[in-house]
Amino acid sequence: MTVVIEARDVEFAFGQTPALRGASVAVEAGEILAIMGPSGSGKSTLLHCLAGILVPDAGEVLFDGIRVDALAETQRSSLRRDRFGFVFQFGQLVPELTAAENVALPLLLSGVHRKQALPRAYAWFARLGLDGLEQRRSGELSGGQAQRVALARGMVTEPQVLFADEPTGALDSLTGEQVMDLLVGAAREQGTTVILVTHEPRIAAYADREVMVRDGRVNAPDRIAS
Amino acid sequence: MSVPLTLLGLLEREPSHGYDLKRDYDAFFGRGKPLPFGQVYSTLSRLARDGKVVISDVAPGSGPDRKRYVITDVGATEVEQWLTQPVDPEPHLQTVLFAKVVLALMLDRPAAEYLDTQRSAHLHRMRELTEIKRAGSLVDALLADHGLYHLEADLRWIEMTGARLDALRKEVRR
Ligand SMILES: Nc1ncnc2c1ncn2[C@@H]1O[C@H](COP(=O)(O)OP(=O)(O)O)[C@@H](O)[C@H]1O
C-alpha cells in the first residue's frame, strides 16, 4: 500500500505551550485512521498540521510526495480547497445559505460554475438520506441533519483526504453512529482516505486502525493480526 | 481470576511462605472472598509438581507452613507471558485485568504498556463488532451493540486506571 499523507517528527507550540512534541504518523491511501487520545493531547493540532492549516515549528508533513510544510500559504490554501475535505464537530454551515448552497460552496470556491455545482450538491442529498431538505437553512435542520449536510460539503469535491475532527462530538450516540455509517460508506465507495479525530472508542471503531496521541506524541499499537 | 498465576506473580517479588501469600492475595485480590488455606497449599503443590516453584527450605516442626516457596524460571516465564498477553476482549474481565495491573506495578513492569496492548485488543474487537453492525440485520446490530457498550465500559476503566498508575504504584509497592 502507498502512504498518501504523513507527519514526521512534527513539533508545534502555541506560544509557550507545546502541543506536538515529535508526532509521526503515516496514512495509507483509502485508509480510515482514527486519532484517539485524551482531551488536550494534541489530536486537533496534529490534524491541522496534516491538513496544512497550521505549519509545524519542526518536522515535515508530506502529502502525495509534496512537502506541505514548505508550501506558501496560497499554495496550502489551494491544496486544502482542491484535494482535502473537512468536517468539524459543529457543522459550521453558513446560516444565510440553503443546505444545497452550503454543500455546493467548496465547488463554487474552486471555480466550478453554479450550473454544475448545484446538481453535484443535490446528488449528495439522496446519497445521505437528506432528500427534501435541500432548501432548508441551517437553523431548520436537526443536529444530525446539519452534520450530514456538513459531510456532504466535505465530500462534494471528491477529496483525496477527508479530515474529520470529532464529527459526532455534538450528537447523541444513535445519531452520531448514523453519521459515521454514512461517512464510512461514502469514503469507501469513493476510495477517500479519512483522518478521524475522536476520543470515543465506539466512533473510532468505524476506522480501520487507531493511533493514540499522548502529550503531543503518537503511540501506534502493534497491529493485531486479523 | 486465576489463582495459580496470581500466586506465582506474588512469588516473583520474593520467596514466601503460604501464609504470606494468602495474606497478600486476600489484601489485594480477595475483595471480601479470602482464599482458603487449603486452596493455597493445593495450588502451591500443583505449581511445585509442574516445576513452576520449588521449596527452598523447610523449617523444623510440623504443619504446612514450614515451607518457603521460590519461583523457577519456568514459573517466571509463565507469569511474564500471562502479563504481556491481552485478555480476550470479553465483558467482565475487570478482575483479571485488575490483577495484572497491580502485579505489574508490584513487579516494576510496564503496566502502562499492558494497558495499551489491552486497549488495542479491545478496539480490534470493537471494529469487528462495528463491521457486523454495518453489514447485518437490526438484530445483529443490537447484539453487536451490547458487546460494544460493555467493551467501551472496560476501555473507560482502562483510561482511568492508566491515568492513575502513579498513585496506584505508590499504594501497592512496599
Ligand atoms: N489556539 C490555541 N491557543 C493556545 N493553546 C492551544 C490552542 N489550541 C490548542 N492549544 C493547546 O494545545 C494543546 C493541544 O490541544 P489540541 O490539539 O486542541 O488537543 P485535543 O484536540 O487532543 O484536545 C493543549 O494543551 C491546548 O490547550
Ligand SMILES: [Mg+2]
Ligand atoms: Mg480537539
